[in-house]
Amino acid sequence: MEERTYVEAARREKRAALEAAGVPAFAYRYDRSHSVAGARALYRDDMEDQGPVVALAGRIASLRSQGKTAFLDLEDGSAKIQLYLRRDELGEHYQILDHLDLDDHIGVTGRLFRTKRGELSVRPSEVTLLAKSLRPLPRGKTQSSEGGAVTFGGLADAEVRYRQRYADLAVHPEVREVFRQRARAVTWIRRFLDEREFLEVETPILQPLYGGAAARPFVTHHNALDMPLYLRIADELYLKRLLVGGLERVYEIGHDFRNEGMDRTHNPEFTMLELYQAYADYSDMMALTEALLAGVIEHVLGSRTLERSGLSLDFTPPFRRVSFIDGIRERCGLDLRTASEEEMRGVLIELGEPADAVRAMGGAKLQDEVFKVVLEPQLVQPTFVLDYPKPLSPLAKEHRSDPALTERFELFVGGRELANAFSELNDPDDQRRRFEDQVRQRAAGNEEAHAFDADYIRALEYGMPPAGGMGLGIDRLMMVIADQPSIRDVILYPAMRPEEG
RNA sequence: GCGCCGCUAGCUCAAUUGGCAGAGCAAGUGACUCUUAAUCACUAGGUUGUAGGUUCGAUUCCUACGCGGCGCACCA
Numbered sequence: 001m002e003e004r005t006y007v008e009a010a011r012r013e014k015r016a017a018l019e020a021a022g023v024p025a026f027a028y029r030y031d032r033s034h035s036v037a038g039a040r041a042l043y044r045d046d047m048e049d050q051g052p053v054v055a056l057a058g059r060i061a062s063l064r065s066q067g068k069t070a071f072l073d074l075e076d077g078s079a080k081i082q083l084y085l086r087r088d089e090l091g092e093h094y095q096i097l098d099h100l101d102l103d104d105h106i107g108v109t110g111r112l113f114r115t116k117r118g119e120l121s122v123r124p125s126e127v128t129l130l131a132k133s134l135r136p137l138p139r140g141k142t143q144s145s146e147g148g149a150v151t152f153g154g155l156a157d158a159e160v161r162y163r164q165r166y167a168d169l170a171v172h173p174e175v176r177e178v179f180r181q182r183a184r185a186v187t188w189i190r191r192f193l194d195e196r197e198f199l200e201v202e203t204p205i206l207q208p209l210y211g212g213a214a215a216r217p218f219v220t221h222h223n224a225l226d227m228p229l230y231l232r233i234a235d236e237l238y239l240k241r242l243l244v245g246g247l248e249r250v251y252e253i254g255h256d257f258r259n260e261g262m263d264r265t266h267n268p269e270f271t272m273l274e275l276y277q278a279y280a281d282y283s284d285m286m287a288l289t290e291a292l293l294a295g296v297i298e299h300v301l302g303s304r305t306l307e308r309s310g311l312s313l314d315f316t317p318p319f320r321r322v323s324f325i326d327g328i329r330e331r332c333g334l335d336l337r338t339a340s341e342e343e344m345r346g347v348l349i350e351l352g353e354p355a356d357a358v359r360a361m362g363g364a365k366l367q368d369e370v371f372k373v374v375l376e377p378q379l380v381q382p383t384f385v386l387d388y389p390k391p392l393s394p395l396a397k398e399h400r401s402d403p404a405l406t407e408r409f410e411l412f413v414g415g416r417e418l419a420n421a422f423s424e425l426n427d428p429d430d431q432r433r434r435f436e437d438q439v440r441q442r443a444a445g446n447e448e449a450h451a452f453d454a455d456y457i458r459a460l461e462y463g464m465p466p467a468g469g470m471g472l473g474i475d476r477l478m479m480v481i482a483d484q485p486s487i488r489d490v491i492l493y494p495a496m497r498p499e500e501g
Numbered sequence: 502g503c504g505c506c507g508c509u510a511g512c513u514c515a516a517u518u519g520g521c522a523g524a525g526c527a528a529g530u531g532a533c534u535c536u537u538a539a540u541c542a543c544u545a546g547g548u549u550g551u552a553g554g555u556u557c558g559a560u561u562c563c564u565a566c567g568c569g570g571c572g573c574a575c576c577a
Contacts, residue, residue: 005510005511005528006510006511006545007511007527007528007529009528010528010529011528062538064539064540065539066533066534066536066539067532068533069535070536071535071537071539073537084536086534087534115535115537116536117536119536136512137511138511138512138513139527141527141538142538153512153513153525153526153527154513155512155513156512156513157508157569158570159508159570160569163569213577216576258576260575260576261574261575261576263571263575266576368577372577417577420577448576448577496569497568497569499568
């Protein structure tokens, strides 16, 4: 499949030499006494060269051979530590050293001590090869200096980083840390919801009828049933059916799939949290969202205030609130409840939007565009945008004080949408009319309009309790928490074209 | 889908108006018992993303294609 390089050939020769001498290149196990970080924590300066004996395992991250001694850096999942190998102390074990390479996994047992230069190190009495690395990692060299660490070489190509995430992770501890943060965040969110008596559930990913969002789906085919199935674009409609069934608080954390463009904030599959709470409305959802976000950020980062590209984002509740209608009216004078399409187009063109694109828009799309251009870029601090026009929100309940609006909010941070919530529409007759409107839009060419979901209407007819629901994009949350510019940096295996065209 | 940029040794990058494709690190051999970008000497390592074209001669200029990055479009 790929030609072997001279570097790899050299490693394979060493493997052969080791095996010829009866040393297995790929061992079965090694009894570690500590992680590297754990071992480092054991040592105190008054121990001098009589530190405790530890058994460690990890990769060779650096190798400085010096004739009858050698210094290696051993790196495991937790940290690095220097090894000091001496021919006169290792006997036969020293032979292995001639056939070790950077990136090999080894196990060592020895005493902790500090070198003359002050580096905490292990002085092994035994070295065991655990797994040979036959292909060199794209490792950089780092030199620590006053100005911080400088790296020479290394893995810089973003394409290789995403395609070979294993190599990216192996050489970049900071990338490993991003995904540890992600796991900590998701675990904390589950605990937060579990404590509030939310039930974690799983709903279908393969669906005969997709809905719950405006998006184009992936289509697949079930052979035995000989029918098309869609990968879900949202969990919403299945979760709300559970409220009808008496599961009063439910949530799901899982992948949604949208067959759309990819960029630094969109991956075709992404992780969503959706939750629904019976007998609550969108005001309750706002309070819940504030508590959840402030809590998870504080848990992962230790602070509710983040410094991000020179400005500080403060997640201390309550978040700012701005009304969709008022916010736009204050910025450009348009009242979207009464403005004509021509007025909206005029404002957009005046603000520099391409005229032909604007003329092609109408209805809900046009309102949405006005919001995106006029208001969205202003929403840097965590901000709830409240009360969206009805045509934009076919699953949200009509506003209790304005029939042109819905009780809905979206949360924006850094100009990007992070969460979306509403008082859930539970009047089956109203929902039926909204679906019918969607069907008309679909017939008029809007590929993203909802299909008519008769089973969902039937469920609502049994009586769904009033409820608040909220969806939170986990990937985008992680971009904020881990301070990563691209969604690909918070997804282990982002979507890529195949390597061979 | 459109535009711009990138693709050269295992890795990171050079290469004058088109004129023998180079360096650092990694690798191999040798020296070296406290190094940490270890050091020193020597050696090897390339179908310059792919396919065409122009030219005496192409990493360089042209066309197409592939993959990627960024921007736009698309996308609650």
